[in-house]
Amino acid sequence: MNAASLPYSLLILLVELAVGSLVMLAVFDGRRQVTTGYVKAGAVTIVPLVLLALWLDATLGSPLELDGYPLSPDWATPLRLALVVFGALTLAHLVAALLERHRAGVLLAAIGSAAGIVALALLAALIAAPTWSYALMLASVLVAAGVLGAALMSMMWGHWYLTSGRLPKEPMERMALIVLAALIVQGVLVFAGTVLPAREVPLTEGFGVSLGQNPAYWLRVGVGLIFPALLAVLAWRSAQIRGMMSATGLLYIALGAVLAGEVLARGLLFSTGLPL
Secondary structure (H helix, E strand, O other): OOHHHHHHHHHHHHHHHHHHHHHHHHHHHHOOOOOHHHHHHHHHHHHHHHHHHHHHHHHHOOOOEEOOEEOOHHHHHHHHHHHHHHHHHHHHHHHHHHOOOHHHHHHHHHHHHHHHHHHHHHHHHHHOOOOOOHHHHHHHHHHHHHHHHHHHHHHHHHHHHHOOOOOOOHHHHHHHHHHHHHHHHHHHHHHHHHHOOOOOOOOOHHHHOOHHHOHHHHHHHHHHHHHHHHHHHHHHHHHHOOOHHHHHHHHHHHHHHHHHHHHHHHHHHHHHOOOO
């Protein structure tokens, strides 16, 4: 990963993590499958991610390219506005959660999730120019948001469950399965990103080695996809037998693995033009 692309990789990671986490909260809180305390903790976790993304986006400006990787700066201002709206909605959701206004909280989480998806769509448009297609880049960031959000929120629910043995095990089972399903879809997209050529190869071009010879690619596949998928299966099985401490530990490791995989994926994107 070149130094110029590092802030943009962090921006993508922050937005994906915040949007995916809010979607998970909206779904499980809307179905009344989680406690009010968990919703408060989730909202408190999401807001700093969004604020950091807003600050980072404001400092990056609108460059035309990143060490040979061309951007589409016309999308920079719409993205900034979308992030501001998303940030305002996450703050409003936090207030509703702290005041225990369930209906308002669910509504704000749903609207905020929609605003976050719009922000991801604009972010994909900003960085999609060298890739095979905008659709593939959009699918990549949306599914990555699902993987990251599901991993973070499931790990947090595991911690919350350990504070009281009286909570139901079904949310943990379903969250672990969502992590697994999202990783399977992401695996399909990584395969598509591998075989479909970039429209424009950046000047860095994978640092002079082919994709198959690049250790970062195999780390992305092994550490970012296969390993956390196995952990998600084990966490699901552990949740079925109420081994919540084991399930939480497994999902904690899975979260670290998918975070590392996403960092590697965006580093490969900016060096090869392939959305992996």
